[in-house]
Amino acid sequence: MKRVALIGMPNTGKSTLFNRISGASVKVGNWPGVTVDLHSVKTILNGELVELIDLPGIYDLKGYSEDEIVVQDFLKNNQIDQIFYILNSTQIDRQIELAMDLKKMNPSIKIIANMIDEAKAYGITFDFDKLQALLGCPVIPISAKHNQGLDQLNKKISLRNASDPSKNDLKRIINQTVFFPKTLNNKTTKKLDAIFLNPVFGLPIFLFVIFTVFQFVFTVGQPLQDLMASFFTYLEQTFINNLLLNMNVTLKSFLMEGLYAGITTVAAFIPIIILFFFIMTIIEDSGYFSRAAFLMDKVMEKMGLDGRAFVMMLMGFGCNVPALMGTKIMRTKEIRFLTMLVIPFSLCSARLQVFLFIISAFFAATQGAIVLFCLYLLSFFSIFITAVIFKNKYRSHEPLVLELPPYRFPTTKQILIRGWQEVKHFIDRASKFIIIGVIAIWALTHFPEGLEVASADTYAGQIGNLFEPIFSPLGIEQMLIIALIFGFIAKEILIGAFAVIFGLEGIALSAHLGEVFNAGQAISFMIFTLIYTPCLSTIATLKNESKDRLLTFISITWSLMLAWLLSFAFYQLYLIV
Numbered sequence: 001m002k003r004v005a006l007i008g009m010p011n012t013g014k015s016t017l018f019n020r021i022s023g024a025s026v027k028v029g030n031w032p033g034v035t036v037d038l039h040s041v042k043t044i045l046n047g048e049l050v051e052l053i054d055l056p057g058i059y060d061l062k063g064y065s066e067d068e069i070v071v072q073d074f075l076k077n078n079q080i081d082q083i084f085y086i087l088n089s090t091q092i093d094r095q096i097e098l099a100m101d102l103k104k105m106n107p108s109i110k111i112i113a114n115m116i117d118e119a120k121a122y123g124i125t126f127d128f129d130k131l132q133a134l135l136g137c138p139v140i141p142i143s144a145k146h147n148q149g150l151d152q153l154n155k156k157i158s159l160r161n162a163s164d165p166s167k168n169d170l171k172r173i174i175n176q177t178v179f180f181p182k183t184l185n186n187k188t189t190k191k192l193d194a195i196f197l198n199p200v201f202g203l204p205i206f207l208f209v210i211f212t213v214f215q216f217v218f219t220v221g222q223p224l225q226d227l228m229a230s231f232f233t234y235l236e237q238t239f240i241n242n243l244l245l246n247m248n249v250t251l252k253s254f255l256m257e258g259l260y261a262g263i264t265t266v267a268a269f270i271p272i273i274i275l276f277f278f279i280m281t282i283i284e285d286s287g288y289f290s291r292a293a294f295l296m297d298k299v300m301e302k303m304g305l306d307g308r309a310f311v312m313m314l315m316g317f318g319c320n321v322p323a324l325m326g327t328k329i330m331r332t333k334e335i336r337f338l339t340m341l342v343i344p345f346s347l348c349s350a351r352l353q354v355f356l357f358i359i360s361a362f363f364a365a366t367q368g369a370i371v372l373f374c375l376y377l378l379s380f381f382s383i384f385i386t387a388v389i390f391k392n393k394y395r396s397h398e399p400l401v402l403e404l405p406p407y408r409f410p411t412t413k414q415i416l417i418r419g420w421q422e423v424k425h426f427i428d429r430a431s432k433f434i435i436i437g438v439i440a441i442w443a444l445t446h447f448p449e450g451l452e453v454a455s456a457d458t459y460a461g462q463i464g465n466l467f468e469p470i471f472s473p474l475g476i477e478q479m480l481i482i483a484l485i486f487g488f489i490a491k492e493i494l495i496g497a498f499a500v501i502f503g504l505e506g507i508a509l510s511a512h513l514g515e516v517f518n519a520g521q522a523i524s525f526m527i528f529t530l531i532y533t534p535c536l537s538t539i540a541t542l543k544n545e546s547k548d549r550l551l552t553f554i555s556i557t558w559s560l561m562l563a564w565l566l567s568f569a570f571y572q573l574y575l576i577v
């Protein structure tokens with residue numbers, strides 16, 4: 001089978017084109033370094049079955065960050081029948097040289113001038129016939145995002161045999177064939193940058209943006225979640241209960257108070273997940289991440305990190321796992337490790353679910369949004385002190401070169417695909433972790449038989465007792481300790497665990513929580529949940545990516561310690577006040 005590789009500089013639209021050609025849905029985003037590993041797929045191109053490969057972006061052939069090494073290894077060890085060299089047409093003058101370097105290695109190269117829509121809008125014009133004749137390889141203008149020119153990719157293009165232009169000639173070729181206007185017509189980006197990168201207002205605006213996003217998720221998502229929860233309760237009362245009328249009591253308890261309550265309480269979060277990732281997609285594709293990196297670079301530097309680390313942290317708001325993988329773009333091991341150490345403190349969407357659930361049980365809407373915002377601030381704070389404490393252990397000096405892409409807006413299709421991907425991911429996790437967790441917790445709270453459910457003598461109660469001395473100064477009681485232990489596997493289990501422990505679901509469950517715990521205990525529990533290890537997948541990824549046991553060990557123990565200390569400080573203060 002022929003092998004076609006998509007190669008190019010970062011953020012040029014390789015993954016967008018990959019998805020277009022193959023129907024795959026690898027992640028796309030408007031900052032350099034979204035793809036950090038290779039993705040391959042079999043697809044039909046030009047009537048032939050080929051293996052198509054999407055690769056991380058590279059600036060040249062000698063880069064030494066891990067994602068660039070992925071590309072170098074790939075080029076070295078694989079027979080490639082066709083290179084699609086993707087470039088950003090608006091930067092053709094800067095990106096063409098790498099194409100010629102690749103052409104020397106492998107003459108079967110097509111240059112794909114992507115983002116031709118943007119080039120047109122900027123007022124740049126091209127003489128592509130002349131350009132491809134002079135370069136000696138096909139040059140095909142396309143817009144991967146807007147599906148323009150892609151049929152040309154499939155057509156064979158006859159070539160005049162030109163010799164390889166030397167580097168000095170290259171400039172002349174571009175001058176003869178690409179015509180830049182005196183000033184690029186990119187006013188929108190300039191205007192927006194004047195606001196978002198403002199030295200005084202930039203940071204407050206950034207905080208405001210985050211606040212608005214989560215306020216939005218909160219006020220729109222909460223009612224949707226309640227609606228789902230009511231639907232599941234309705235289903236149970238009108239339909240399922242009748243079905244199970246004559247069933248054995250223990251089995252029925254297992255099915256309804258265990259599985260059904262656990263799973264539906266977690267499943268009620270699907271609308272929020274979709275909503276959250278719709279917004280994440282828009283922000284990721286807007287180019288705002290790079291601006292945030294630029295704004296925060298100075299602050300991050302004081303912490304031994306840089307603006308790129310900040311982008312990874314923001315990515316961690318979605319899920320810590322891809323954020324950890326994203327650290328491959330960092331050029332020194334030290335800064336990469338330090339970044340890996342702080343990422344697990346990013347308040348990910350799984351923790352967001354737990355917080356939304358608890359907050360709705362204890363606080364009114366406006367108050368709730370503020371509590372949530374404070375948890376995000378605490379997430380930053382934990383990152384901050386972790387970095388400050390460990391920056392001498394993982395010290396590095398590497399200047400940051402940041403490229404600010406133009407502002408963009410994702411297509412509806414991109415948004416929908418991302419939303420769907422996340423729901424799939426959620427269901428995948430749910431079917432693996434949550435069901436197992438829920439079953440285990442049901443068993444622990446219902447046995448030995450004959451005891452009151454979730455009482456002190458059940459297995460869960462006994463385990464809780466064992467850890468009680470550690471958790472009682474935090475205001476975290478017996479049964480919640482069990483929930484926390486399982487939350488180590490995945491945070492979604494926490495909510496399922498509440499449902500099983502109290503034998504309630506949905507709105508009845510949050511009402512009950514509001515009665516048995518006070519607000520101080522609830523917040524202390526959330527602080528602990530925020531800071532202790534996010535989930536098993538995160539730990540596994542951290543270990544695989546770093547290949548460093550010490551770092552993994554530090555990450556787990558330090559986060560447990562910090563979680564305890566901050567919950568303790570908060571709860572004791574709460575008791576005093």
Ligand SMILES: Nc1nc2c(ncn2[C@@H]2O[C@H](COP(=O)(O)OP(=O)(O)OP(=O)(O)O)[C@@H](O)[C@H]2O)c(=O)[nH]1
Nearest residue numbers: 010011012013014015016029033034035057143144
């Ligand atoms: N205007 C415009 N934007 C595009 C086009 N193709 C891709 N984009 C946008 O460019 C950004 C980068 O796209 P990706 O496909 O993630 O780029 P990549 O080359 O895979 O980036 P890395 O994986 O980081 O190297 C996204 O915001 C895309 O929506 C295009 O033809 N026109």
Ligand SMILES: [Mg+2]
Nearest residue numbers: 014015034035
């Ligand atoms: Mg990519």
